[in-house]
Amino acid sequence: MKPTPTASGSPPRIPGYPRARRFRRRSPPAEATSFIHRQWDRADRGEGVSQAVVDVARDQAVGLLWVGLRPQRRVGGLGYWIVPETRGSGLATAAVRLAVPWALEALDLQRLEAWVEPDNLPSQRVLRSAGFHEEGRLRSFLTVAGRPSDALVFSVIRPRH
Ligand SMILES: CC(C)(COP(=O)(O)OP(=O)(O)OC[C@H]1O[C@@H](n2cnc3c(N)ncnc32)[C@H](O)[C@@H]1OP(=O)(O)O)[C@@H](O)C(=O)NCCC(=O)NCCS
Numbered sequence: 001m002k003p004t005p006t007a008s009g010s011p012p013r014i015p016g017y018p019r020a021r022r023f024r025r026r027s028p029p030a031e032a033t034s035f036i037h038r039q040w041d042r043a044d045r046g047e048g049v050s051q052a053v054v055d056v057a058r059d060q061a062v063g064l065l066w067v068g069l070r071p072q073r074r075v076g077g078l079g080y081w082i083v084p085e086t087r088g089s090g091l092a093t094a095a096v097r098l099a100v101p102w103a104l105e106a107l108d109l110q111r112l113e114a115w116v117e118p119d120n121l122p123s124q125r126v127l128r129s130a131g132f133h134e135e136g137r138l139r140s141f142l143t144v145a146g147r148p149s150d151a152l153v154f155s156v157i158r159p160r161h
């Protein structure tokens with residue numbers, strides 16, 4: 001999978017990104033179905049790639065990992081969440097560790113970054129253990145629950161050959 005460069009400099013389209021497997025159990029409620037379709041559409045629109053985090057032992061989707069394409073060429077932004085009842089089992093750490101080399105290679109990124117609220121210590125630990133470096137603080141960069149929040153910027157850089 002390689003992004004196709006565009007003349008306009010707009011985010012590249014990601015052709016042929018394989019769609020997640022279909023639900024095998026009972027049909028999910030409409031809200032869940034539309035959530036899943038929104039994730040698929042992100043790849044179709046060339047915005048980035050959303051993937052389910054799956055607890056393989058239980059064969060259950062327990063979270064989401066998202067690599068968005070920033071407006072800057074070959075720069076990606078990482079986001080993720082794990083459902084509350086499954087947190088603290090190392091799943092986010094495992095998912096991010098897997099995703100970093102994949103995203104740099106498959107999406108041809110030179111930089112993958114993440115913006116984290118300063119008091120989100122679990123997320124900062126996830127990033128550090130996946131090789132991210134803290135670069136600095138953007139003041140009032142995020143809006144969380146309608147209020148401005150600072151963001152710590154973390155990044156990982158693709159090794160130059
Ligand atoms: C952040 C989040 C994804 C972490 O998921 P998780 O599966 O619980 O993470 P892990 O089990 O891999 O553990 C993460 C680390 O945080 C640590 N941790 C957990 N709670 C903590 C706390 N209250 N304070 C400090 N560290 C904490 C764990 O010990 C672990 O560190 P370690 O590996 O060095 O021991 C999850 O809490 C979440 O979904 N939060 C809401 C969404 C969010 O914040 N997303 C990230 C946005 S940048």
